[in-house]
Amino acid sequence: MSNENVVIKLSNINKTFRIKDRNTGSVLAKVSNIFNPNKSRAIKALENINVEIKKGEFFGIIGSNGSGKSTLLKIMTSVYQPDKGGEIKITGDFQRLTLATGFDNELTARENIFLNGSLHGLSFKKIRIIFNSILQFAELEKFVDTKVKYFSSGMISRLAFSIAVNIEADILFLDEFGGVGDASFRKKTEQVFNDFILRGKTIVHVSHELDTISEYCDRVLLLDKGKQILIDKPDVALASYRRKVKKDEGISLHTFLHNETTRRD
Amino acid sequence: MINKISSLLIANLPKKNRLERIWILAKTDFKKRYYGTSLGILWALINPIFQLIIYYFVFSVFFKNDVPNFSLYLFSGLILWMFISESNKKGMYMISSNRHLIEMIRIDKHDIITAGLVSNSLALIFNFFVYFIVAAFFDIQYNANLLYLPLIIFNLMLITYGVNLILSIIYVYLRDFDHFWDIFMIAAFWANPIVYNESILYQYKIVLYLNPISGLIINMHNCLIYGKSVDFELLQLNLIFGVFIFIVGIFIFKHHSKKVIEIL
Numbered sequence: 001m002s003n004e005n006v007v008i009k010l011s012n013i014n015k016t017f018r019i020k021d022r023n024t025g026s027v028l029a030k031v032s033n034i035f036n037p038n039k040s041r042a043i044k045a046l047e048n049i050n051v052e053i054k055k056g057e058f059f060g061i062i063g064s065n066g067s068g069k070s071t072l073l074k075i076m077t078s079v080y081q082p083d084k085g086g087e088i089k090i091t092g093d094f095q096r097l098t099l100a101t102g103f104d105n106e107l108t109a110r111e112n113i114f115l116n117g118s119l120h121g122l123s124f125k126k127i128r129i130i131f132n133s134i135l136q137f138a139e140l141e142k143f144v145d146t147k148v149k150y151f152s153s154g155m156i157s158r159l160a161f162s163i164a165v166n167i168e169a170d171i172l173f174l175d176e177f178g179g180v181g182d183a184s185f186r187k188k189t190e191q192v193f194n195d196f197i198l199r200g201k202t203i204v205h206v207s208h209e210l211d212t213i214s215e216y217c218d219r220v221l222l223l224d225k226g227k228q229i230l231i232d233k234p235d236v237a238l239a240s241y242r243r244k245v246k247k248d249e250g251i252s253l254h255t256f257l258h259n260e261t262t263r264r265d
Numbered sequence: 266m267i268n269k270i271s272s273l274l275i276a277n278l279p280k281k282n283r284l285e286r287i288w289i290l291a292k293t294d295f296k297k298r299y300y301g302t303s304l305g306i307l308w309a310l311i312n313p314i315f316q317l318i319i320y321y322f323v324f325s326v327f328f329k330n331d332v333p334n335f336s337l338y339l340f341s342g343l344i345l346w347m348f349i350s351e352s353n354k355k356g357m358y359m360i361s362s363n364r365h366l367i368e369m370i371r372i373d374k375h376d377i378i379t380a381g382l383v384s385n386s387l388a389l390i391f392n393f394f395v396y397f398i399v400a401a402f403f404d405i406q407y408n409a410n411l412l413y414l415p416l417i418i419f420n421l422m423l424i425t426y427g428v429n430l431i432l433s434i435i436y437v438y439l440r441d442f443d444h445f446w447d448i449f450m451i452a453a454f455w456a457n458p459i460v461y462n463e464s465i466l467y468q469y470k471i472v473l474y475l476n477p478i479s480g481l482i483i484n485m486h487n488c489l490i491y492g493k494s495v496d497f498e499l500l501q502l503n504l505i506f507g508v509f510i511f512i513v514g515i516f517i518f519k520h521h522s523k524k525v526i527e528i529l
Binding site (some may be wrong): 017025026027028030074077078079080081094095096098104106107112114115118120121122123124231243 | 282285286289290293295296366367368369370371372377438439440441442445523526527528
């Protein structure tokens with residue numbers, strides 16, 4: 001793996017959250033508990049993650065709920081800081097895309113396109129140029145001056161997609177992006193992904209939607225309880241993930257049923 | 266030093282459309298606050314106007330005072346005070362209420378605070394605009410001393426921005442801090458020569474030294490209403506305080522803004 005091609009390099013990433021069991025987030029609570037300081041528990045959300053992602057790669061991250069996917073994504077996008085010793089190196093401009101964040105319900109579609117586009121790094125000039133194509137792609141020409149709060153969730157997602165295709169960053173972090181809606185909507189998702197790939201963008205895709213993962217990803221990282229299980233081709237990673245899910249499901253279903261029966265007795 | 270500060274201000278984020286981004290956030294905030302309502306931006310005025318009427322009655326009818334042009338004195342002071350108290354209150358909630366933006370979109374947290382201040386500044390500009398219209402009906406002579414006004418406003422912005430940065434962090438840690446702040450602001454109102462003669466404060470100079478806002482208001486009255494030069498001692502003091510609180514705010518914000526996200 002030549003070094004120039006690596007655009008995202010995570011080395012030795014650990015993340016520990018300190019969780020307080022009692023709420024002391026106020027002046028009054030702090031004063032009333034002055035002789036009874038709050039103990040905090042350390043929870044390890046991520047342990048020793050090492051990833052290198054190359055330019056132009058479509059990189060998937062999968063794992064069950066609570067496996068640390070979102071935490072890892074937040075660390076990659078520098079929302080959270082890793083524990084001491086961890087290092088993140090990202091070469092190039094990046095943006096994180098989620099469906100329908102940065103939309104303001106009280107604003108019209110027109111205003112939201114400007115707001116959302118601008119928040120994702122597009123200049124007003126650029127937005128004005130692509131404005132009509134955004135509306136066309138989202139099939140919302142008739143609702144340009146309607147407040148977004150009257151939109152269906154499908155309409156909002158379509159709008160988010162259409163803005164997303166135009167984002168100029170080299171690296172895109174997709175968070176549960178796509179995988180919703182009907183057949184025609186799925187077609188749009190495919191269009192967007194193909195467009196990203198055509199334009200040589202580096203993509204990190206976090207999703208439960210295993211179909212898109214297996215279809216588009218070059219490599220997949222499987223996380224389990226904060227640990228990096230493997231990084232491999234999608235079919236290998238997915239197989240491992242499915243085995244894992246099946247095993248967990250069996251255990252929890254078994255204990256659940258067992259408890260149920262004991263309770264009835 | 267300057268390099269260090271500017272590097273603190275301009276984090277490692279896409280800079281290309283930064284000003285536009287601040288502007289659209291501020292505009293959105295301003296629009297949502299005023300345009301959705303039938304009276305629109307007039308709401309920005311209604312609060313100070315009603316306070317003006319109330320205080321005017323109390324302090325010129327019941328408690329007589331000898332302030333020349335008392336109504337303008339009161340109006341300008343109230344405009345300034347409303348700006349400070351409203352932007353502080355807004356700034357305090359800015360980080361916690363924009364959690365989704367900070368977590369989901371790559372955005373510099375400074376920009377969110379700045380946008381809040383810009384939004385409030387739009388209301389300030391509008392209020393001053395109305396002030397000058399009202400003042401046209403009074404016998405007010407403007408002279409070159411009016412040029413101090415932008416400096417005073419700049420000083421005001423420095424202080425407000427610095428305080429907003431600090432408050433936004435404190436509020437995440439202490440969710441009942443806003444109540445304490447409200448009480449503090451009620452007390453602080455009376456430490457400023459808004460409804461009473463500023464000569465009283467000169468008898469208690471300690472208040473002038475401890476409360477930079479009082480100096481700003483005195484100097485604003487001097488150059489805006491009375492055509493006098495500013496009190497240079499207070500001006501210097503306020504500028505030093507403004508720069509100080511601005512830098513402290515930036516450092517605290519820089520140090521804590523990443524940690525704060527985790528407990529939002």
